Amino acid sequence: MKDKNLYLVGGVVRDELLGAESFDIDYCYEGDAIKFARSSGFNILKENPAFGTVRIEKDGKEIDIASTRVETYPEKGHLPEVSKIGCSLKEDVLRRDFTINALYKRTTDGEIIDYTGGLDDIKSKKIRVLHDESFIDDPTRIIRALKFSVRFGFELDAHTHELQEKYLENINYDMSYHRVKKEIVETFNLNKQEAYERFINEGIYKLLGENQKPCKLLNIEKFPFTPPWLKYMAFFNLENLELTRAENRILEWAERLKTEKTNNNTPQESIIIDRIRRECGC
Numbered sequence: 001m002k003d004k005n006l007y008l009v010g011g012v013v014r015d016e017l018l019g020a021e022s023f024d025i026d027y028c029y030e031g032d033a034i035k036f037a038r039s040s041g042f043n044i045l046k047e048n049p050a051f052g053t054v055r056i057e058k059d060g061k062e063i064d065i066a067s068t069r070v071e072t073y074p075e076k077g078h079l080p081e082v083s084k085i086g087c088s089l090k091e092d093v094l095r096r097d098f099t100i101n102a103l104y105k106r107t108t109d110g111e112i113i114d115y116t117g118g119l120d121d122i123k124s125k126k127i128r129v130l131h132d133e134s135f136i137d138d139p140t141r142i143i144r145a146l147k148f149s150v151r152f153g154f155e156l157d158a159h160t161h162e163l164q165e166k167y168l169e170n171i172n173y174d175m176s177y178h179r180v181k182k183e184i185v186e187t188f189n190l191n192k193q194e195a196y197e198r199f200i201n202e203g204i205y206k207l208l209g210e211n212q213k214p215c216k217l218l219n220i221e222k223f224p225f226t227p228p229w230l231k232y233m234a235f236f237n238l239e240n241l242e243l244t245r246a247e248n249r250i251l252e253w254a255e256r257l258k259t260e261k262t263n264n265n266t267p268q269e270s271i272i273i274d275r276i277r278r279e280c281g282c
Contacts, residue, residue, distance in 0.1 A: 001058060005030040006065070007089075007104040013112065014100050017122055018152060026064065028104065032086045033067040052085035068092035073137040077175030080137070090115055097141045098148070099128045121157075128157040135167040139175055142167065142204055143183035150187070150195045168203045173210055177240040180207060184241070188229035193221040196232050209240040215280045223272050234273045235280065
Protein backbone atom coordinates (compact mmCIF):
# COMPACT_ATOMS: atom_id res chain seq x y z
CA MET A 1 0.00 0.00 0.00
CA LYS A 2 1.81 3.10 -1.28
CA ASP A 3 0.95 6.73 -1.88
CA LYS A 4 3.07 9.89 -1.77
CA ASN A 5 0.88 11.23 1.05
CA LEU A 6 0.70 7.97 3.00
CA TYR A 7 3.17 7.42 5.84
CA LEU A 8 4.00 4.85 8.44
CA VAL A 9 4.15 6.72 11.73
CA GLY A 10 5.09 6.37 15.37
CA GLY A 11 6.07 3.12 17.00
CA VAL A 12 6.47 1.09 13.84
CA VAL A 13 9.10 3.53 12.53
CA ARG A 14 10.84 3.72 15.90
CA ASP A 15 10.92 -0.05 16.31
CA GLU A 16 12.29 -0.60 12.81
CA LEU A 17 15.16 1.78 13.56
CA LEU A 18 15.83 -0.04 16.84
CA GLY A 19 15.52 -3.50 15.31
CA ALA A 20 12.73 -4.26 17.78
CA GLU A 21 9.47 -6.13 17.34
CA SER A 22 6.59 -3.77 16.60
CA PHE A 23 3.20 -4.45 18.17
CA ASP A 24 1.22 -1.92 16.13
CA ILE A 25 1.44 -0.65 12.58
CA ASP A 26 0.02 2.85 12.25
CA TYR A 27 -0.55 4.70 9.00
CA CYS A 28 -1.05 8.42 8.63
CA TYR A 29 -2.38 10.14 5.51
CA GLU A 30 -1.43 13.76 4.92
CA GLY A 31 -4.91 14.93 4.10
CA ASP A 32 -8.29 13.26 4.59
CA ALA A 33 -7.75 9.53 5.13
CA ILE A 34 -11.42 8.67 4.64
CA LYS A 35 -11.52 10.35 1.23
CA PHE A 36 -8.25 8.62 0.35
CA ALA A 37 -9.64 5.20 1.28
CA ARG A 38 -12.82 5.78 -0.69
CA SER A 39 -11.05 7.06 -3.80
CA SER A 40 -8.56 4.16 -3.66
CA GLY A 41 -11.33 1.58 -3.73
CA PHE A 42 -10.33 -0.10 -0.47
CA ASN A 43 -12.73 -2.35 1.38
CA ILE A 44 -13.77 0.02 4.15
CA LEU A 45 -14.73 -1.63 7.43
CA LYS A 46 -15.26 1.43 9.64
CA GLU A 47 -15.12 5.20 9.43
CA ASN A 48 -14.78 7.75 12.23
CA PRO A 49 -15.31 11.16 10.64
CA ALA A 50 -14.92 13.04 13.96
CA PHE A 51 -11.29 11.93 14.20
CA GLY A 52 -10.67 11.41 10.48
CA THR A 53 -9.77 7.73 10.86
CA VAL A 54 -10.71 4.79 8.69
CA ARG A 55 -10.26 1.03 8.98
CA ILE A 56 -9.80 -0.93 5.79
CA GLU A 57 -9.30 -4.56 4.86
CA LYS A 58 -6.38 -5.35 2.58
CA ASP A 59 -4.81 -8.73 1.84
CA GLY A 60 -6.79 -10.28 4.66
CA LYS A 61 -5.56 -7.74 7.24
CA GLU A 62 -7.33 -4.91 9.01
CA ILE A 63 -5.43 -1.62 8.70
CA ASP A 64 -6.14 1.68 10.41
CA ILE A 65 -5.31 4.93 8.64
CA ALA A 66 -5.48 8.29 10.41
CA SER A 67 -5.82 11.67 8.79
CA THR A 68 -3.31 14.31 9.75
CA ARG A 69 -5.10 16.45 12.32
CA VAL A 70 -4.81 19.19 14.91
CA GLU A 71 -5.91 18.34 18.44
CA THR A 72 -6.60 20.49 21.50
CA TYR A 73 -7.26 19.59 25.14
CA PRO A 74 -10.15 21.75 26.42
CA GLU A 75 -10.41 19.30 29.33
CA LYS A 76 -6.92 18.51 30.53
CA GLY A 77 -6.36 14.81 31.18
CA HIS A 78 -9.24 13.71 28.97
CA LEU A 79 -9.57 12.82 25.30
CA PRO A 80 -8.58 15.64 22.96
CA GLU A 81 -10.89 17.37 20.53
CA VAL A 82 -10.07 17.56 16.82
CA SER A 83 -10.06 21.11 15.48
CA LYS A 84 -8.73 20.43 11.98
CA ILE A 85 -8.58 17.37 9.74
CA GLY A 86 -6.22 17.19 6.79
CA CYS A 87 -3.50 19.48 8.13
CA SER A 88 0.17 19.36 7.21
CA LEU A 89 2.61 16.86 8.76
CA LYS A 90 4.25 19.75 10.63
CA GLU A 91 0.94 20.46 12.36
CA ASP A 92 0.09 16.80 12.93
CA VAL A 93 3.39 16.09 14.67
CA LEU A 94 2.46 18.41 17.55
CA ARG A 95 -0.17 15.97 18.82
CA ARG A 96 2.41 13.20 19.34
CA ASP A 97 3.70 12.25 22.78
CA PHE A 98 7.50 11.96 22.41
CA THR A 99 10.03 12.77 19.71
CA ILE A 100 10.91 9.08 19.28
CA ASN A 101 7.27 8.47 18.31
CA ALA A 102 7.02 11.47 16.01
CA LEU A 103 8.74 10.02 12.94
CA TYR A 104 7.03 9.55 9.58
CA LYS A 105 8.19 7.12 6.91
CA ARG A 106 6.83 7.76 3.41
CA THR A 107 5.44 4.60 1.84
CA THR A 108 6.60 5.40 -1.69
CA ASP A 109 10.33 5.84 -1.15
CA GLY A 110 10.95 5.06 2.54
CA GLU A 111 12.15 8.58 3.37
CA ILE A 112 11.91 9.35 7.09
CA ILE A 113 10.51 12.75 8.00
CA ASP A 114 11.75 14.07 11.35
CA TYR A 115 10.58 17.51 12.53
CA THR A 116 11.36 17.13 16.23
CA GLY A 117 14.79 15.51 16.54
CA GLY A 118 13.48 12.01 17.08
CA LEU A 119 16.30 10.37 15.12
CA ASP A 120 18.92 11.98 17.35
CA ASP A 121 16.97 11.04 20.48
CA ILE A 122 16.83 7.40 19.37
CA LYS A 123 20.59 7.44 18.86
CA SER A 124 21.18 9.01 22.28
CA LYS A 125 18.50 6.86 23.94
CA LYS A 126 16.47 9.80 25.21
CA ILE A 127 12.74 10.23 25.78
CA ARG A 128 11.67 13.82 25.25
CA VAL A 129 8.26 15.48 25.13
CA LEU A 130 7.40 17.85 22.32
CA HIS A 131 6.22 20.75 24.49
CA ASP A 132 5.99 21.83 28.12
CA GLU A 133 2.22 21.21 28.42
CA SER A 134 2.51 17.56 27.35
CA PHE A 135 1.96 15.93 30.76
CA ILE A 136 -0.70 18.49 31.69
CA ASP A 137 -2.62 17.64 28.51
CA ASP A 138 -2.26 13.90 29.05
CA PRO A 139 -0.72 12.67 32.33
CA THR A 140 -0.84 9.06 31.12
CA ARG A 141 2.20 10.01 29.04
CA ILE A 142 4.19 9.76 32.27
CA ILE A 143 3.35 6.06 32.51
CA ARG A 144 3.97 5.65 28.80
CA ALA A 145 7.43 7.18 29.20
CA LEU A 146 8.15 4.63 31.92
CA LYS A 147 7.06 1.85 29.58
CA PHE A 148 9.32 2.98 26.74
CA SER A 149 12.20 3.61 29.12
CA VAL A 150 12.05 0.09 30.55
CA ARG A 151 11.37 -1.58 27.22
CA PHE A 152 14.21 0.10 25.31
CA GLY A 153 16.65 1.12 28.03
CA PHE A 154 16.09 4.82 27.35
CA GLU A 155 16.19 7.70 29.85
CA LEU A 156 14.07 10.81 30.12
CA ASP A 157 15.98 13.88 29.05
CA ALA A 158 16.62 16.37 31.88
CA HIS A 159 13.85 18.81 30.94
CA THR A 160 11.26 16.07 30.46
CA HIS A 161 12.19 14.62 33.86
CA GLU A 162 11.79 18.07 35.40
CA LEU A 163 8.33 18.43 33.82
CA GLN A 164 7.35 15.01 35.16
CA GLU A 165 8.43 15.89 38.71
CA LYS A 166 6.60 19.21 38.52
CA TYR A 167 3.36 17.56 37.39
CA LEU A 168 3.51 14.82 40.04
CA GLU A 169 3.73 17.54 42.70
CA ASN A 170 0.44 19.05 41.54
CA ILE A 171 -1.72 16.37 39.88
CA ASN A 172 -5.07 17.13 38.29
CA TYR A 173 -7.08 14.08 39.35
CA ASP A 174 -9.87 14.88 36.90
CA MET A 175 -8.43 12.58 34.27
CA SER A 176 -9.42 9.59 32.16
CA TYR A 177 -8.71 6.57 34.35
CA HIS A 178 -9.64 4.32 31.45
CA ARG A 179 -6.49 5.61 29.77
CA VAL A 180 -4.52 5.28 33.00
CA LYS A 181 -5.43 1.61 33.24
CA LYS A 182 -4.49 0.98 29.60
CA GLU A 183 -0.99 2.35 30.18
CA ILE A 184 -0.62 0.56 33.53
CA VAL A 185 -1.53 -2.77 31.92
CA GLU A 186 0.85 -2.33 28.99
CA THR A 187 3.71 -1.18 31.24
CA PHE A 188 3.46 -3.84 33.92
CA ASN A 189 2.63 -6.69 31.60
CA LEU A 190 6.29 -6.33 30.59
CA ASN A 191 6.84 -7.92 34.01
CA LYS A 192 9.93 -5.86 34.80
CA GLN A 193 10.99 -5.16 38.38
CA GLU A 194 12.64 -1.95 37.19
CA ALA A 195 9.28 -0.54 36.13
CA TYR A 196 7.81 -1.26 39.56
CA GLU A 197 10.71 0.28 41.46
CA ARG A 198 10.66 3.44 39.36
CA PHE A 199 6.86 3.60 39.62
CA ILE A 200 7.35 3.82 43.39
CA ASN A 201 10.57 5.83 43.66
CA GLU A 202 9.57 8.49 41.12
CA GLY A 203 6.09 8.91 42.61
CA ILE A 204 4.30 7.81 39.43
CA TYR A 205 1.96 5.67 41.57
CA LYS A 206 0.22 8.93 42.57
CA LEU A 207 -1.55 8.90 39.19
CA LEU A 208 -3.73 6.02 40.43
CA GLY A 209 -5.69 8.47 42.56
CA GLU A 210 -5.49 10.56 45.69
CA ASN A 211 -4.16 9.28 49.01
CA GLN A 212 -2.22 6.36 47.56
CA LYS A 213 0.46 4.86 49.80
CA PRO A 214 3.45 2.92 48.48
CA CYS A 215 4.73 -0.16 50.29
CA LYS A 216 8.33 -1.19 50.69
CA LEU A 217 9.94 -2.62 47.58
CA LEU A 218 9.85 -6.35 47.01
CA ASN A 219 11.00 -8.53 44.14
CA ILE A 220 7.56 -8.76 42.54
CA GLU A 221 8.92 -10.02 39.22
CA LYS A 222 9.66 -13.47 40.69
CA PHE A 223 6.02 -14.34 41.41
CA PRO A 224 4.22 -16.28 38.63
CA PHE A 225 1.01 -14.45 37.85
CA THR A 226 -1.37 -13.85 34.95
CA PRO A 227 -2.02 -11.08 34.09
CA PRO A 228 1.33 -9.78 35.41
CA TRP A 229 0.22 -6.16 35.87
CA LEU A 230 -2.21 -6.94 38.67
CA LYS A 231 0.40 -8.35 41.05
CA TYR A 232 2.35 -5.08 40.87
CA MET A 233 -0.77 -3.13 41.80
CA ALA A 234 -1.57 -5.38 44.79
CA PHE A 235 -0.77 -2.64 47.32
CA PHE A 236 -2.79 0.18 45.80
CA ASN A 237 -6.37 1.39 45.86
CA LEU A 238 -7.64 0.59 42.36
CA GLU A 239 -11.17 1.94 42.73
CA ASN A 240 -10.57 4.51 39.98
CA LEU A 241 -9.68 1.84 37.43
CA GLU A 242 -12.36 -0.03 35.51
CA LEU A 243 -11.55 -3.56 36.61
CA THR A 244 -13.04 -6.59 34.92
CA ARG A 245 -15.18 -9.07 36.84
CA ALA A 246 -12.27 -11.54 36.88
CA GLU A 247 -9.85 -8.89 38.20
CA ASN A 248 -12.29 -7.86 40.92
CA ARG A 249 -12.77 -11.49 41.93
CA ILE A 250 -9.01 -11.98 42.37
CA LEU A 251 -8.71 -8.91 44.58
CA GLU A 252 -11.84 -9.72 46.59
CA TRP A 253 -10.56 -13.22 47.36
CA ALA A 254 -7.18 -11.78 48.32
CA GLU A 255 -8.93 -9.54 50.86
CA ARG A 256 -10.78 -12.53 52.31
CA LEU A 257 -7.48 -14.33 52.86
CA LYS A 258 -6.58 -11.74 55.49
CA THR A 259 -9.01 -13.52 57.82
CA GLU A 260 -9.94 -16.78 56.06
CA LYS A 261 -8.08 -19.90 54.98
CA THR A 262 -7.78 -21.01 51.37
CA ASN A 263 -10.16 -23.57 49.94
CA ASN A 264 -10.78 -25.30 46.62
CA ASN A 265 -12.46 -22.17 45.24
CA THR A 266 -9.64 -19.76 46.08
CA PRO A 267 -8.03 -18.40 42.89
CA GLN A 268 -4.30 -19.08 42.72
CA GLU A 269 -3.73 -15.43 41.81
CA SER A 270 -5.43 -14.36 45.05
CA ILE A 271 -3.11 -16.63 47.03
CA ILE A 272 -0.11 -15.02 45.34
CA ILE A 273 -1.35 -11.50 46.06
CA ASP A 274 -1.93 -12.45 49.69
CA ARG A 275 1.61 -13.82 49.85
CA ILE A 276 3.05 -10.64 48.32
CA ARG A 277 1.16 -8.49 50.81
CA ARG A 278 2.25 -10.60 53.77
CA GLU A 279 5.90 -10.50 52.70
CA CYS A 280 5.59 -6.75 52.43
CA GLY A 281 3.86 -6.51 55.80
CA CYS A 282 0.91 -4.65 54.30
